[in-house]
Every structure is written in structure tokens, then in C-alpha cells.
Amino acid sequence: MDDTARADLDGFRAEVRRWCREHVPADWRGAETGVSEAEFAAFQQHWFRELRQAGYAVPHWPAEWGGGMSTAEQIVLYQELAAHDAPRLVLAFVAIHHAAATLLAAGTDDQRRRHLPAILDGEIWVQGFSEPEAGSDLASLRTSARRDGHHFVVNGQKLWASGGMHADWCLLLARTDPTAPKRAGISYFLMDMRSPGVDVRPIRNAIGDSHFCEIFLDDVVIPEANLIGPENQGWQVAQATLGAERGLTMLELSERLGNAGFRWLVEACRRADATGRRPIDDPVVQDRLAALETEVTGLRSLCRGLVERHEAGTPRPAEASVVKLFYSELLQRLTDFGAEIGGLDAHTVLHKPMSSGWESGAWMLDFIGSWEWTIPGGSSEIQRTIIGERGLGLPREPG
Amino acid sequence: MASEFSGFHDELRAVARAVLGAVPADSPIDWEVVAGSGWAGLEVPERLDGAGVTFAEVAVILEELGRCAALSPYLGSVALGIGALSLVEPDAGRDGLLRSIAAGDTVVAVAVGEDGGAGFRVERSVEGRLTLRGSMPFVADAPVAQRLLLVATGWAAGDDPAPPSPGGVAEATTRGLAGDTPVLVELNRSAARPSITDQPVLDATRRFGIVVADGVEVKQAQIRRFVGDPHVATGRLRDRATLAVALDSLGIGEAMLAATVAYAKVREQFGRPIGSFQAVKHACADMLVQLTIARELCDAAVERVACDLPDASAAVAMAKSYTCAAAVGIAGAAMQLHGGIGYTWESGIHRFLKRAALNRALFGSAAEHRRRIAARYR
Numbered sequence: 107m108d109d110t111a112r113a114d115l116d117g118f119r120a121e122v123r124r125w126c127r128e129h130v131p132a133d134w135r136g137a138e139t140g141v142s143e144a145e146f147a148a149f150q151q152h153w154f155r156e157l158r159q160a161g162y163a164v165p166h167w168p169a170e171w172g173g174g175m176s177t178a179e180q181i182v183l184y185q186e187l188a189a190h191d192a193p194r195l196v197l198a199f200v201a202i203h204h205a206a207a208t209l210l211a212a213g214t215d216d217q218r219r220r221h222l223p224a225i226l227d228g229e230i231w232v233q234g235f236s237e238p239e240a241g242s243d244l245a246s247l248r249t250s251a252r253r254d255g256h257h258f259v260v261n262g263q264k265l266w267a268s269g270g271m272h273a274d275w276c277l278l279l280a281r282t283d284p285t286a287p288k289r290a291g292i293s294y295f296l297m298d299m300r301s302p303g304v305d306v307r308p309i310r311n312a313i314g315d316s317h318f319c320e321i322f323l324d325d326v327v328i329p330e331a332n333l334i335g336p337e338n339q340g341w342q343v344a345q346a347t348l349g350a351e352r353g354l355t356m357l358e359l360s361e362r363l364g365n366a367g368f369r370w371l372v373e374a375c376r377r378a379d380a381t382g383r384r385p386i387d388d389p390v391v392q393d394r395l396a397a398l399e400t401e402v403t404g405l406r407s408l409c410r411g412l413v414e415r416h417e418a419g420t421p422r423p424a425e426a427s428v429v430k431l432f433y434s435e436l437l438q439r440l441t442d443f444g445a446e447i448g449g450l451d452a453h454t455v456l457h458k459p460m461s462s463g464w465e466s467g468a469w470m471l472d473f474i475g476s477w478e479w480t481i482p483g484g485s486s487e488i489q490r491t492i493i494g495e496r497g498l499g500l501p502r503e504p505g
Numbered sequence: 506m507a508s509e510f511s512g513f514h515d516e517l518r519a520v521a522r523a524v525l526g527a528v529p530a531d532s533p534i535d536w537e538v539v540a541g542s543g544w545a546g547l548e549v550p551e552r553l554d555g556a557g558v559t560f561a562e563v564a565v566i567l568e569e570l571g572r573c574a575a576l577s578p579y580l581g582s583v584a585l586g587i588g589a590l591s592l593v594e595p596d597a598g599r600d601g602l603l604r605s606i607a608a609g610d611t612v613v614a615v616a617v618g619e620d621g622g623a624g625f626r627v628e629r630s631v632e633g634r635l636t637l638r639g640s641m642p643f644v645a646d647a648p649v650a651q652r653l654l655l656v657a658t659g660w661a662a663g664d665d666p667a668p669p670s671p672g673g674v675a676e677a678t679t680r681g682l683a684g685d686t687p688v689l690v691e692l693n694r695s696a697a698r699p700s701i702t703d704q705p706v707l708d709a710t711r712r713f714g715i716v717v718a719d720g721v722e723v724k725q726a727q728i729r730r731f732v733g734d735p736h737v738a739t740g741r742l743r744d745r746a747t748l749a750v751a752l753d754s755l756g757i758g759e760a761m762l763a764a765t766v767a768y769a770k771v772r773e774q775f776g777r778p779i780g781s782f783q784a785v786k787h788a789c790a791d792m793l794v795q796l797t798i799a800r801e802l803c804d805a806a807v808e809r810v811a812c813d814l815p816d817a818s819a820a821v822a823m824a825k826s827y828t829c830a831a832a833v834g835i836a837g838a839a840m841q842l843h844g845g846i847g848y849t850w851e852s853g854i855h856r857f858l859k860r861a862a863l864n865r866a867l868f869g870s871a872a873e874h875r876r877r878i879a880a881r882y883r
Contacts, residue, residue: 129510154709238843319757327650346878366831371814372882375882377881386882386883389876392875392876392877392879392882393876393879395879395882396822396826396874396875396876396878396879397826397827397875398829398873399823400802400826400878401798401827402825403801403802403805404798404799404801404802404823405801406802407804408797408798408801408803411801425797428793428794428797430796431790431794432794432798474727487783487787489790490783490786490787490790490791491783491786491787491790493790493794494780494786494787494789494790495786497790498762498766498789498790498793499766500766500769500770500778500780500781500785500786500789501770501777501778501780501781502781502782503782503783504777504781
């Protein structure tokens with residue numbers, strides 16, 4: 107990086123800092139603790155509009171669609187948002203990452219024009235992938251989409267659809283050829299959640315939140331124009347777009363972990379207990395903090411490299427899986443340590459602020475919530491299999 | 506800066522891997538080959554017949570030497586020796602030694618504490634005679650070095666510009682002894698002193714010596730001053746040495762993962778390659794994940810050391826503590842996943858495991874480096 111670029115970046119950092127001081131609501135953590143799903147959704151929509159007006163909502167999108175920030179600028183943006191304890195975009199996450207990446211990679215011009223500006227106006231998306239009988243073995247999904255002229259008629263059940271009750275649209279995988287081998291008969295659809303026959307029911311998760319949903323599909327009609335990619339090649343389209351995308355979303359999360367999560371952990375360790383003792387004065391605590399900082403530092407560096415390689419068109423095999431696996435388990439170790447440091451007091455925090463990061467400082471809830479990383483989106487076991495087979499070329503299991 | 510040189514690095518790595526790969530295991534690397542390939546003088550200025558590049562290129566060689574658990578004095582002569590000489594005030598003698606190391610004519614070893622501290626003191630007698638006392642164990646490559654560079658404290662030229670007056674004997678002696686300014690003392694081995702005792706270790710791919718100086722007479726010309734703050738300079742020397750060991754472990758980890766994956770693809774049990782079993786596959790995946798993080802930490806530290814950035818020490822501490830611990834785990838997993846054959850002397854995996862475990866202890870344990878990282882939290 108030359109001096110001009112560095113000066114530009116410093117200027118951008120100052121701009122983001124100023125913006126954060128003026129726009130991050132001072133009391134949002136308290137105000138968003140224990141709120142209803144509707145209040146959460148309203149706050150998320152408000153925060154998305156604020157970021158969008160500043161040009162910070164979709165920095166990773168191509169410039170022609172409203173993004174266009176360099177990797178270095180994105181890192182600065184995410185660092186400052188985390189350091190100023192800004193709320194996270196939770197509800198828009200699937201829309202701005204997964205839906206947008208899918209539309210940009212495999213969508214038609216009409217589909218992009220229809221949805222990308224709408225996402226900027228607040229359109230919420232949900233993933234309809236998993237099913238009761240198709241979790242880690244996603245390709246065995248049974249939801250059927252039967253062609254009827256220029257439409258498809260969809261029947262089945264989707265599970266673990268995060269944010270489903272707020273969603274306007276769904277990225278849906280359904281079986282269009284029941285006779286083909288399991289990966290060959292799947293198609294990928296954009297489904298309007300307001301279509302007749304769509305029924306969404308929330309499921310309560312381990313920390314007590316209800317943002318996971320079941321989606322029941324009963325003779326839902328999807329026009330052929332909402333097929334994304336070729337018919338029966340939905341599995342390949344989803345694999346190509348989502349694998350890479352999962353890695354790219356980690357840039358924000360790793361900066362959040364470094365600039366919010368780890369810093370708060372150090373602060374927690376500096377706080378004196380009733381007897382005046384500070385955990386940080388214990389060499390064992392120091393040792394574990396240093397080990398965690400080392401891992402966070404490695405992760406941040408890896409995420410930056412992954413985004414740069416993605417932009418250069420030189421990704422390493424399975425690196426998105428490496429990042430997802432390492433982040434998930436590091437988040438679990440870090441929040442576990444936070445809960446340990448927090449002691450009994452950590453157990454008296456019954457609610458975490460909605461719209462916060464995965465490390466909110468409510469360490470016990472964060473720790474329990476970390477399984478939302480090690481299980482969904484391809485469990486840690488599935489990621490290790492992907493790394494072994496695609497990253498190292500080890501043979502598949504027979505059968 | 507990494508991308509600027511990545512083409513050159515790839516080429517350097519490919520050549521090093523080809524050359525080193527041709528050396529049979531358990532055989533020392535021919536030092537003439539190392540020097541002849543230009544690897545000894547990578548950082549030496551071009552006017553002294555070196556390549557005039559940076560530690561980032563030395564890092565490539567260090568990793569490749571670890572990858573084949575090479576027996577070679579590269580750590581002592583290049584990582585430490587050229588590093589130390591680059592930190593002292595230049596003169597014709599220093600330049601001559603740099604040229605000689607680059608050419609492969611002289612092998613040096615450096616006696617410096619794992620915290621950058623000095624194990625020796627220079628004392629000045631009433632008559633102005635300079636003597637060296639002290640000792641340092643585990644001096645890498647000392648048994649094969651022709652020249653020794655020792656970090657010492659005490660009297661140094663210029664400390665006491667006025668010659669001691671007949672009445673000021675006590676004062677002058679005290680003055681000389683009280684100095685704690687680190688300097689670099691250059692000793693020729695041929696003088697039969699100081700004594701260097703072989704210090705055999707389980708890892709047969711490394712050579713260490715205990716260096717003892719018991720009143721060795723030195724001349725002013727043998728004492729070199731560090732440029733700038735000498736404590737900063739010895740800190741930088743320590744960082745280089747520490748990172749060199751981390752890079753060696755990175756290479757060990759890479760070699761052990763590659764060997765394990767290759768074996769798991771061909772070794773069959775229960776009618777199929779063992780690499781198709783989840784237990785084996787997932788263990789290999791964990792090795793790759795750890796190595797990926799280790800490489801990120803090492804790359805970041807190399808860039809900071811090569812460019813002499815202020816946060817280099819913390820980056821080096823992270824790279825060393827993580828990589829050296831990971832390499833022991835990876836070499837251990839490699840022995841486990843190779844099964845019975847992995848435990849044989851013949852397989853050679855023990856060489857990597859011993860070297861990785863030695864690296865973990867060399868130039869500061871993981872716990873010591875984490876203590877340095879944690880000092881920033883107070």
C-alpha cells in the first residue's frame with residue numbers, strides 16, 4: 107500500500123468514526139434487551155436504513171449495485187462498527203450476503219433488477235434448505251416442485267429457516283426430478299413468502315429465542331421465471347455460490363470478534379470482583395487470553411486473505427470451510443472462557459441484547475448460542491469432511 | 506509487500522525444495538550447496554556478493570529446511586549470524602565476515618539468551634586488558650562454527666574515553682564492570698578458547714554447544730557496538746531467532762501433513778483406504794486448519810520483522826507460541842495415523858517429532874511468549 111492509499115484509508119476511518127459517534131444509538135443495548143420479535147425487526151429495519159444512507163450497508167456488493175468498497179475499506183468499516191459497539195445487521199444477513207451472491211452469480215438480469223434494489227430497500231430473505239430428514243445430508247431433501255406448464259407446484263417442509271417469520275422472499279431448494287440421482291434432481295427457486303400455501307411457525311432455540319422457523323409448503327405456486335440457474339442444477343448452483351459466500355461473510359464476523367469480543371473479554375478480566383481480585387492478575391488467565399488473541403489474530407488475517415483471493419479469482423480449495431470451522435470453534439472457546447471468567451454472575455444475565463454480535467458480553471448466553479455456529483450451515487463434522495476431501499484430496503467414504 | 510515478491514518466493518521455494526529433497530534423510534546438507542545457491546547471503550548487500558534481499562526470503566529457506574528436518578548450520582550462521590552482524594556498526598572487518606558467510610567460507614554461531622540477554626561480560630583490568638567471562642548453553646551450531654559471536658555486557662570501546670589515571674584505578678575498574686550495555690564480541694575458534702562442549706540432544710538434526718569463556722583475552726577490534734539502542738537491537742535479534750524457529754516448525758508441520766495424507770490415500774484396512782474413514786480424515790483436516798492459522802501468523806510476523814515494524818515482537822510471540830505447539834501436535838498425529846510403521850525408527854517420523862518438540866523449547870516456550878503477549882493487557 108502506498109502513502110496516498112494509506113492516507114485515503116485513514117481519512118475513511120475518520121469518516122466512519124465520526125459517523126458511528128453520530129449514529130450508533132447510545133442506549134441500544136438496554137433498549138433492545140428482552141424486546142419482542144416485532145420490535146427487534148423494526149429496530150433492524152431502522153438500523154439497515156441508517157447504514158444504507160451512509161453507504162455502509164452493502165460495502166461488498168459491486169459498485170454498480172451500490173457497493174464497491176475495497177477489501178481494505180471493508181475491514182476498516184467492520185473494525186470501526188465493532189469498536190463503536192454498533193448493532194449488527196442480523197435480519198438482513200441472508201439478503202445482503204447469500205441472496206445477493208446467488209443473484210449476482212446465477213441470476214438473470216430481470217431477477218437482479220427485481221431484487222437487488224429491493225434488498226437495499228429492506229427486502230428480507232430466508233434460506234429454505236434444511237428439512238426434517240435432510241440436515242447434514244442436505245442433498246437427500248424431499249420437498250418437491252412439480253412442473254405445471256410455466257409454473258412449479260411445491261410441497262414439503264423446511265426447517266431451521268432463520269428469520270423466517272419476517273422474510274419476504276426465500277432461497278428454496280426443491281426436488282424437480284424424483285427419478286434422478288439425489289444431487290442431480292434439485293432446482294433452486296426464489297419463492298415469494300406471501301404466496302398462498304406458505305405457513306411459517308417459529309421454533310424456540312436453546313437460548314430461548316424464536317428466530318428459527320419451520321416453513322410448511324402446501325401446493326405453493328412458483329412461476330418458472332423464479333427458477334435460478336438451470337432446472338435440475340440447483341445443487342450445483344447453491345454449492346458454487348454459497349460455499350464461497352460463507353467465507354466472505356466471515357470478514358465482518360472476524361473483525362467483530364477481534365474488535366469487540368476479545369476486547370470485552372479483556373475488560374471483563376480487568377474488572378475486580380467483590381474481594382478486589384482481578385482475573386487478569388492470574389497468570390493462567392493471562393495465558394489463556396494470549397492464546398485466544400493469537401487465534402483471533404490468525405483468523406482475521408486468514409479472512410482478509412480469503413476475500414483478497416476471492417477477488418483475484420484464486421481461492422484455495424475448501425478455504426471457506428477452514429474459516430467457518432475455525433471461527434465456529436474459536437467463538438465457542440472464547441465465549442466459554444467468558445462464561446468461566448464471568449462466574450456465577452454470568453448465569454444471572456437472562457437476556458442478551460437483540461441485534462448484538464455473537465459475542466454480546468452476556469457470556470453464558472453467548473456460549474450456549476455458539477452452537478448456532480458449530481451445527482448449522484454444515485456442522486463442524488461436515489466441514490472437516492469437506493476439508494479432508496476437497497482440501498486434501500482424501501477419498502470419499504464408500505456408499 | 507508479500508504479493509510483490511510472491512513470484513520470487515515461489516521460485517526460491519521450488520528450487521530449495523528440489524535441492525533439499527535430493528539429500529538423503531539423516532545426511533547433513535552440503536553447506537557448499539547452500540552457499541552456492543545463494544541462500545547464505547540472501548540478506549547480505551550486493552556489494553558484498555550477497556543477494557541484497559530481506560528476511561522474507563530467508564524465511565522461505567528456513568521453512569524448507571524444517572520441511573526436510575535438515576541438518577545444517579543455517580540457524581546459527583544465517584538466521585542468527587547475519588542477523589547479529591546486520592545490527593552492529595559496519596566496518597571493514599564486519600563486511601569481510603558478512604562476505605565470507607555469504608560465500609560459505611565461514612560458519613558462525615551466536616550465543617544469545619532466549620530473551621535476547623547476554624551470557625558474557627567484558628571486563629577491563631587496571632592495565633586496560635580486556636577479558637571475557639561467562640557461559641551459554643544450547644548455542645545452536647557452535648560445534649561446527651569457525652567464528653563465534655557472543656552477546657556480552659560490560660566494557661565497550663568509547664565507554665570510557667579517558668585513560669585511567671594512576672590514582673583512579675578503582676574508579677575505572679568499577680566503571681568498566683558496571684556497564685550493562687550489550688555488545689557483540691567476535692571470537693575465532695582456532696584460538697582453542699573459549700571452550701565449546703558438544704551438547705547432544707535427542708533431536709539428531711540439530712547441533713548445540715555449551716560455550717564457556719573463562720577470562721578469554723579480547724582486543725578492542727573484536728568488540729562490536731550495536732547501532733542505536735543496544736537493548737532494542739538485541740530484542741530484534743531475539744525476534745529473528747524466535748521467528749526462525751517458528752518457521753522451521755511450520756515446515757515440519759507441512760511435511761508431516763503431506764506425508765500423512767499421502768499415506769492415508771494408499772494404506773488400506775477393512776478393504777478401503779484409511780483416509781476414507783472419518784476419524785482419519787477429520788484428524789488430517791484439523792492438521793490443515795492449524796497449519797493454515799500458523800502460516801497466517803508466521804507470514805504476519807515475517808513481514809513485521811523484515812520491515813522492522815514496531816509491533817514485530819508481539820507478532821513473533823504469536824507465531825512462535827502457536828506454530829511450535831501446533832507442529833508438535835501435527836507430528837504426533839502423523840506418527841499416530843501412520844500406525845505401527847509410524848513408530849519405527851525407519852519411518853523417520855520420530856525425527857520430525859523430536860525436532861518439533863525441541864523447537865517448542867528453543868528461544869522461549871509457548872507459555873513465555875504468551876506472557877509477553879499478555880503484558881500488553883495490563
